[in-house]
Amino acid sequence: MSSNRTRAARLGRSALDWLEERTSIVSMAEHFLYEPVPSRGRWLYTLGSATLFLITLQFLTGILLLFYYVPTTDHAWDSIYYMMSQVYFGKLIRGIHFWSANALIVVIGLHMMRTFLSGAYKRPREMNWVVGVFLIFIVTFLAFTGYGLRWDQEGFWAWEVGVMIASYTPLIGDWVVTFLLGGDTIGPASLSRLFAIHVWLLPALLAPLIGVHLFLLRKHGEFGSEFEYSERLARLRERRRLEGYAEEEEQ
Amino acid sequence: METRRGPARPVEDGEVITEENVYERPDRPMAFFPGQVVADLTVSAVLLGVVVALSYLVPAPLTEPADLSTTSYVPRPEWFFFFYDQMLMFFPGSLLIPVGGVVIPLLFFLLLLAVPWLDREPGHSLSRRPFAAVVAFLIVLAVVLNMLLTLVRILNFPQS
Ligand code: HEM
Numbered sequence: 001m002s003s004n005r006t007r008a009a010r011l012g013r014s015a016l017d018w019l020e021e022r023t024s025i026v027s028m029a030e031h032f033l034y035e036p037v038p039s040r041g042r043w044l045y046t047l048g049s050a051t052l053f054l055i056t057l058q059f060l061t062g063i064l065l066l067f068y069y070v071p072t073t074d075h076a077w078d079s080i081y082y083m084m085s086q087v088y089f090g091k092l093i094r095g096i097h098f099w100s101a102n103a104l105i106v107v108i109g110l111h112m113m114r115t116f117l118s119g120a121y122k123r124p125r126e127m128n129w130v131v132g133v134f135l136i137f138i139v140t141f142l143a144f145t146g147y148g149l150r151w152d153q154e155g156f157w158a159w160e161v162g163v164m165i166a167s168y169t170p171l172i173g174d175w176v177v178t179f180l181l182g183g184d185t186i187g188p189a190s191l192s193r194l195f196a197i198h199v200w201l202l203p204a205l206l207a208p209l210i211g212v213h214l215f216l217l218r219k220h221g222e223f224g225s226e227f228e229y230s231e232r233l234a235r236l237r238e239r240r241r242l243e244g245y246a247e248e249e250e251q
Numbered sequence: 252m253e254t255r256r257g258p259a260r261p262v263e264d265g266e267v268i269t270e271e272n273v274y275e276r277p278d279r280p281m282a283f284f285p286g287q288v289v290a291d292l293t294v295s296a297v298l299l300g301v302v303v304a305l306s307y308l309v310p311a312p313l314t315e316p317a318d319l320s321t322t323s324y325v326p327r328p329e330w331f332f333f334f335y336d337q338m339l340m341f342f343p344g345s346l347l348i349p350v351g352g353v354v355i356p357l358l359f360f361l362l363l364l365a366v367p368w369l370d371r372e373p374g375h376s377l378s379r380r381p382f383a384a385v386v387a388f389l390i391v392l393a394v395v396l397n398m399l400l401t402l403v404r405i406l407n408f409p410q411s
Contacts, residue, residue, distance in 0.1 A: 032283070033282070033283055033284035033288075034282045034283065034284065035282070035283045036276065036277075036280035036281065036282060036283075037277075037280065037281060037282075037283050037286075037287050038277035038279070038280065038281075039277070039279050039280065039281035039286060040277075040279065042281075042286060042287055042290045043290055043294075045287065045290075046287075046290050046291050046293075046294040047294075049291040049294070049295065050291070050294045050295060050298060053291075053294075053295040053298065053299075054298065057299070057302070073317075077313075077316040077317065078316075080313055081313060084310065084311075084313060091306060091307065091310055091311075092303065092306050092307070094306070094311045095302075095303075095305065095306020095307065095310060095311050096302050096303065096306055097311070098306070098311035098312075099301075099302045099305040099306055099309075099311070100298075100302045102330075102331075103298055103301070103302060105331045107298075113387075113391075116366070116383075116387060117377060117387070118375060119370070119374070119375035119376070119377075119380060119383070120375075121366060121367045121370075122367060122370070122375060123367075125367075126367035126368070129366060129367050130364055130367070133360070133363045133364050137360065140331070143329065143331065144329075144332070147329060150313060151316065151317045152313050152314040152315060152316060152317055153314045153315045153316070153317055153318065153321070153324055153326075154312070154314040154326060154327065155314075155317070156317035156319075156326075157317075157324045157325075157326030158326040158327070158328055158329070158332075160326070161326055161328075165339070165348060165352040165353065166353075168345070168348045168349040168352055168353060169349065169353045170349050170353065170354070173349075186319065223274065223375075224277060225375070225376070226374065226375040226376035226379075227376070228277035228278060228279075229273060229274055229277055229278060230278065231278040232268050232273050232274075232277075232278055233273060235268045236268040236269070236270070236273050239267070239268065
């Protein structure tokens with residue numbers, strides 16, 4: 001006679017077994033959850049996941065903003081104004097997108113500084129760093145193009161300055177401007193371009209690169225900082241010191 | 252997956268530590284869950300709280316609708332472009348804008364990409380990488396000073 005509880009447990013287990021056999025989701029979860037990581041500086045190592053969290057927030061709130069935002073020169077500003085004044089939680093959704101973008105710049109900068117100061121980009125993690133540099137580059141352009149989408153005085157003229165600077169790019173300046181504006185001058189097509197770049201082009205570049213960054217992280221494991229290895233480094237030094245003595249005695 | 256290197260290697264007590272394997276696993280490894288997960292979730296929760304509070308306390312800004320016929324509007328860059336903005340002040344005029352606006356930032360980008368190969372000092376901690384430490388300090392100092400310069404300039408703009 002088995003009680004209800006053991007029967008439920010058995011049912012749960014066989015459901016998990018069923019899933020495991022078909023998807024290996026259970027062993028995968030175990031593999032992810034119980035990966036050994038350095039423990040001493042754990043708060044320092046939250047910066048990467050905080051960056052990931054804020055980017056996820058950006059994707060989620062960005063999708064919600066698309067429910068109302070109209071990417072045309074006639075309606076872009078009005079649609080944002082409407083969102084801020086009429087739409088349920090409009091202020092919250094846009095507020096999160098705005099403030100989380102700002103926080104993201106701070107946190108990604110701190111994450112970069114942390115990995116630099118730890119020397120975490122050294123062999124074999126050089127490519128974690130290289131991918132990271134591309135990530136911060138893309139995030140910067142996302143922030144910049146988002147500013148222009150408001151189509152208010154502040155955002156519009158800041159964007160105009162950006163395009164002006166881009167036009168000075170040696171050799172390919174004209175081409176860059178045509179790419180950004182959809183013509184030689186600012187017009188309705190320019191906002192379409194700005195929108196497509198902010199909403200599709202840059203996120204579509206960002207997402208797979210984040211995947212590569214996380215893959216490399218898993219491949220090499222979290223390095224952390226040198227103080228995570230001080231006992232092992234001390235043992236290494238001690239062994240070399242003893243070997244030095246032994247060599248001297250031999251001579 | 253069996254050939255994986257990194258901290259997942261099991262603890263071997265009599266292990267001979269060499270230059271090659273010294274960083275293979277930390278002195279005190281912990282499981283990712285719950286130790287790191289709790290720390291990560293804490294930071295994310297705090298950030299979420301801050302961001303939600305700010306959205307109501309300081310609503311995301313929206314100035315007047317863009318007016319393409321105005322010619323006198325002096326746009327302010329966002330704070331994270333202050334540094335970049337200041338570069339343009341150092342390189343004024345149409346001949347120098349490409350230098351300050353495009354060439355130097357591009358070189359800086361390439362320099363950043365090359366950091367793992369530029370830093371030849373063997374250690375990882377800052378005390379064993381004096382050159383990297385000094386360069387990092389100077390860069391941060393330059394960025395902060397430039398941001399302050401821009402801030403002062405923007406506070407003096409005619410329209411507020
Ligand atoms: C989209 C932006 C980014 C995301 C989502 C991200 C995410 C992460 C995460 C979750 C980790 C592991 C935890 C930690 O060490 O903090 C990590 C590690 C790392 N990240 Fe990033 N990162 C981003 C941008 C960058 C940037 C801009 C750089 C530097 C240029 C960078 C360089 C590294 C390096 C070198 C490591 C390995 C650290 C170690 O093993 O100790 N990442 N990243």
